[in-house]
Amino acid sequence: MTRKLTDGIAGAVILLAAIAMYLSLPGPGETVIAGLDMSLAPRLVALILGALSLGLLVVTFVPFGDTDAEGEAAPGTPHVAYPGRLVATAVLIVAAAACFQWLGFVLTSVLYIFAQCYILTYEAGTFRPLRTAIIAIAFPVTVNLMFWHLLSMPLPQGILGS
């Protein structure tokens, strides 16, 4: 992917988001309290965001002046070396958030830590299942006990509780 393409995609996505944001807001005059339109500020922000994303598209695709002068300083084009691990991490963390209340904090964390440690081990043969399992169990249990008994802050117990 070239820098031009990624900037183009980013600009287009943000433009769409700005349009969606504007459309989801109440229209002018619909939310007036004491003579002030309370959704004026967000509408303004949506408009500015739209204008800026248009600006990004313009500077990306319309060649005027020396476009490369700025392009040099900007960070390199997106590059992901291990797309598989990235997707796995993303799925794992979403799963952890989803299971947080249902499975409870301890069970979710045990599974999450174990799996995440595995994903983050890049060199073949260096993954140590027993050590990882011990950490994956001991850490959440300790944290959970600490939160319940020292902080009296209940973490979700999920299916282990009640």
Add this chain to the structure above:
Amino acid sequence: MKFRHLKTIAAAAVPALGLLAGGAAMAQDYPSKPIQMVIPYNPGGDTDLLGRIFASQLEAALGETVVPVNMAGASGSIATTHVYQAAPDGYTMLFHHSGVLGSMLTGAIDFSFDDLTVLGSVGLSEGSIWVTASSSPYEDMQDVVEAAKASPGTVKNGINFGSQTHVHAAAFEKAAGVEMHNIDVGGIGEKIVSILGQHVDVSEVQVGAVQSYLDSGDMRALGTPAAKRFDGLPDVATFAEQGIDVEMPDRLFWVALPPGAPDDVVETLKGALAELAGSEALKTEYAKVKMTPYFLSAEETVDYLNNEYEFNAQYKDIFLSNN
């Protein structure tokens, strides 16, 4: 931060896993595990402080841990909705006050407090007074009314839009037949700043929050919209005494369980409340935050809140419904 010692911790903690799977609670031996009491505001505020005091008292009465849990946001609507949707097993409880009525009027919650299993009230706020800076020309509410009548829409009242003070501002305008310039200044801290800095002429505040300013002479009390004068401020006349025919309800603190809580759980908790109503220890603790115990039964609490809702609903056009 002691990740290096994980192995040691692990050795100590693994047996503790067994503790977590502790036996399932049966209804008849309620309460058999810690009860979460949801406080709908941030830690440190007046509701939070009272909630924590009440939780520790309830803990003593029930003989089981009561854990205060802060769930702030959207003027209490988030916490109220959370409890409304929680399992009615008696282990999730709501500690709230009259602020719930605002959530109902704005449509932030689409159910009534009455849909919850209301257990009863636990306290009544000491009431509010209207104050001004001591350098202002107003000596009492009649001065304010006269000034507002002389030039409508110029006397500045510092309120919090969409809250109880907004309702009270509207109620005052109607009762006195005047038009004020209502300004959004925010919560109690900002109200004090705006009075002392004279950004506004009058503001409605809780007595306790400004007592030291009344003592120091920085502020002057103009009147109270309560039914009778305060013991601590015998010179501050009520609105009614000053010819403004309105009486504004005080903020009631109450507790509730989710809808459909089992009868035995409700009875246990109501019993605990009844016990606390006569407790000297609770009275001493309440006094620290200048609060008097005020225990109404569930039915009386619902009536009180319904009355207050009726009062607020008269002025509901000041709120812009979200629906």
Add this chain to the structure above:
Amino acid sequence: MFDVFLQGASAALDIYCILLVFGGVALGIVFGSVPGLTASMGLILCLPLTFTMPPLHGLSLLCGLFIGGISGGLIPAILMNLPGTPGSVATLFDGYPMAVKGEAKKALSAAVLASFCGTLFGIVVLAIFAPMLARFALKFTPFEYFAVSFFALSLIASLSAGSMIKGFISGVIGIAIAMVGMSPVGGIERLTGGHTDLQAGFAMVPFLVGLFAISELLHDSGNGPAKATMRKLGETTREVGLKIADVVGNIRTFLVAATVGTGIGILPGIGVSTASLTGYLAAKKTSRRGNKYGTGIVDGVVASESANNACIGGALVPLLALGIPGDTVASILLGAFIMNNIQPGPLLFLTQGELVYGIFTSLVVASIAMAAFMFLMMPVFVRIVRTPKNVLMPLVVVMCLVGAFGLNNRAFDVWSMVMFGGLGFALRTFGFPLQPAVLGFILGPIVETNFYRALTASKGDLTEFLTRPISGLFLLLSLVFIALPLISALYTRLRPVPQG
């Protein structure tokens, strides 16, 4: 006056009291540095303990927690690119790049020294000028709040390394995210799509932690073993320490940032995260090395850490002199005063002089304790980064989950943190800087709230923003700061390309 001071100081220098302060600081550092624990949790935890103590002891303990909590945030900020507390958010900007360069120890030493001096600066200002400054803060109406925060927001351009337009977009995205939920005035639902959970909007901790820490995890897992960086950290940290030249060269940075930090602290309701950001920006704007900020220089760390610690003294000004808490931590402190039957306010300095000076003394003791603990523990902190990252990161993420949940006990905050992790990853992958989004998220609501409040006071008249001197001045400055970079960028772009 002087004998009151002596009485207060000697009461606070009681051995029991000093031990409490040390304990409070140690606990505060733990709460500030462990992701998932916040300073306010620590205060709430210790609040009931203080009821059984004499007022000075209890309050000293809480002040120790306060200082430890604010300072502790610098450890994960520098070592893990993780804002341990929202107040250390600007420490990330230069601290983490320094750590990656192998200068973790230098960054940590500079940050601790800056925190220590910043705290003392704030306390001195508090002790000498509190009643006077409190009176000055009363002059600030929403008009001035709006203008000052808008001015800080206008510095977005200067946080935008690389493409200016991407920096602005990132900033506006931050503002837009902060607008979800109830409108600050009047409570109108916006951008919630009718979901109850969204009514309260997004909290700051999930936003910051997601944006930086979770996106860092995603970035690492997608870009292979970050072990190389980490090994470098472990090996070189011993050699690179803080040099005298670094200290001397940053006296000005410190003075600018600490002044701004204290000033922000004095204004109730703005908060320590804004202090850290604005102090950083102010130092960057006034420094000759300004263009190097964000690349990992000591100046940036010094600026952020001196500003957020100086904010502590500032925040105690309205708390003690007016009885007005500026943020959650301050309101818990206010609660502690009230429970001890002491009402902070105009009479506090007259009727409780001894207590007030005792607290000041304890604050000084606490800052010394903080510096001592931090320097003693530094080898331990540096060792943490030698833990293999594939073990450390999952544990940190679990603590982040706990922290997001523990904030309000809502699974929603956990979700939003994960979502902001995705957003942060997308932004950094597509070359958008993250710092402007933080600025927008933190300052946007302050700007908007005060804009509407001011308009309710002026009945919708916009000219009052310009006719008030302080407000007019700052708005003019903001205009200059927004327009200048735009003009110079346009000029660069439209300039004829040199031939050859």
